[in-house]
Amino acid sequence: MKRSMMKKFMIGLFCTLLSLPAIAQEDELKDLPGYVDFGDLSSMYGEPKIIINLGGTMLNFVGMMSSSESPETADLISKLKGIRVMIYSTDENAGAAKSQFAEVKGKLNSSGWEPIVQVNEDDEQVMIYMKMDGENMEGLTVMVVDEEEAVFVNVIGQLNPAELGKVMETLDVDMDLDLD
Amino acid sequence: MKDYDSKLDGNWEQQINALLDGELGQADADELKSAATDDRELARAIVEAYQLQQVMADIKVERAPASLNKRLRAIPREQRPAAKIKLFQPRWVMALAAVPLAIIAVSIMQPDTPSEAEVAKARQELAIAFAYLDKAGTITGREIESTVGHTMADAVTGSVNRAIKLQNETSKEKEA
Numbered sequence: 001m002k003r004s005m006m007k008k009f010m011i012g013l014f015c016t017l018l019s020l021p022a023i024a025q026e027d028e029l030k031d032l033p034g035y036v037d038f039g040d041l042s043s044m045y046g047e048p049k050i051i052i053n054l055g056g057t058m059l060n061f062v063g064m065m066s067s068s069e070s071p072e073t074a075d076l077i078s079k080l081k082g083i084r085v086m087i088y089s090t091d092e093n094a095g096a097a098k099s100q101f102a103e104v105k106g107k108l109n110s111s112g113w114e115p116i117v118q119v120n121e122d123d124e125q126v127m128i129y130m131k132m133d134g135e136n137m138e139g140l141t142v143m144v145v146d147e148e149e150a151v152f153v154n155v156i157g158q159l160n161p162a163e164l165g166k167v168m169e170t171l172d173v174d175m176d177l178d179l180d
Numbered sequence: 181m182k183d184y185d186s187k188l189d190g191n192w193e194q195q196i197n198a199l200l201d202g203e204l205g206q207a208d209a210d211e212l213k214s215a216a217t218d219d220r221e222l223a224r225a226i227v228e229a230y231q232l233q234q235v236m237a238d239i240k241v242e243r244a245p246a247s248l249n250k251r252l253r254a255i256p257r258e259q260r261p262a263a264k265i266k267l268f269q270p271r272w273v274m275a276l277a278a279v280p281l282a283i284i285a286v287s288i289m290q291p292d293t294p295s296e297a298e299v300a301k302a303r304q305e306l307a308i309a310f311a312y313l314d315k316a317g318t319i320t321g322r323e324i325e326s327t328v329g330h331t332m333a334d335a336v337t338g339s340v341n342r343a344i345k346l347q348n349e350t351s352k353e354k355e356a
Binding site: 050052054058059061062065066077083085087117119121124126128140142144151153155159164167 | 293294298299300302303305306308309310312313314315316317319320323
């Protein structure tokens with residue numbers, strides 16, 4: 001009995017130790033007003049194929065690294081407090097992702113986020129939301145769901161989409177995203 | 181004898197020891213001498229005691245070899261029962277577990293400098309995030325264009341960008 005309890009305690013302790021960094025990172029972003037909880041689709045689609053959680057500290061280092069190459073990029077990054085990306089493969093079964101999409105949309109509408117652009121096609125849905133605090137932008141949320149993938153992007157801080165193109169050149173993005 | 185036998189066994193023996201140690205009072209010493217005068221056994225016991233004391237005083241103290249001293253000193257340690265610390269008692273497990281937990285917690289709380297590889301990885305992740313943002317912008321622009329035409333699409337996406345840009349510039353001016 002005693003040994004069994006000890007075993008459980010040791011397993012619990014081990015799991016706690018492993019998850020501490022992730023908890024700390026998530027907590028850092030959760031406290032920010034531009035943070036959005038996208039929920040969890042892993043029960044339906046398995047683990048996300050891409051998951052990105054960049055906090056303010058790491059973004060500062062990326063900004064510093066980029067400052068010598070492009071002050072514009074460094075300036076854009078300096079206004080960011082965090083970036084989160086979760087991408088699931090929907091494998092031509094986007095139903096669950098669309099339901100989640102609607103749920104997140106409801107949460108955003110009721111918590112002060114404003115819809116900027118929405119595309120509602122049968123095979124593709126795109127939503128871009130922005131949260132403002134007076135004249136300051138607190139966050140940008142982009143959700144894309146199609147038959148191949150469900151994309152959730154949460155930018156915390158300020159971002160000018162018009163500058164994305166220039167920044168991407170600096171960051172030397174070599175990606176082939178399917179836009180069809 | 182008598183009377184002496186009982187005394188030699190008990191009181192006289194103590195008196196002889198006291199006499200040899202110089203601790204016997206004058207009255208007792210006189211009594212002992214008087215008794216010894218009458219009792220040869222007692223007199224002999226006193227003499228033998230003196231002789232024994234003399235012999236003991238003449239014995240030289242030999243120092244034991246260092247190795248023997250060392251062994252003798254070790255005997256109490258070896259015979260002492262080993263302290264049994266039951267490491268699997270819950271309090272010990274918790275105490276031991278708390279140490280790495282505290283170290284990890286402290287290391288997480290302290291903003292340490294990431295390695296160059298970690299920053300490069302973060303930069304790549306940021307690029308991926310931007311690529312997906314760009315993708316969303318492209319899709320929305322294309323959908324608007326196919327629905328309402330190129331001019332209107334530019335007007336809509338352009339106005340969105342302008343709106344966001346405007347607020348960024350306003351913030352910049354405020355900061356300045």
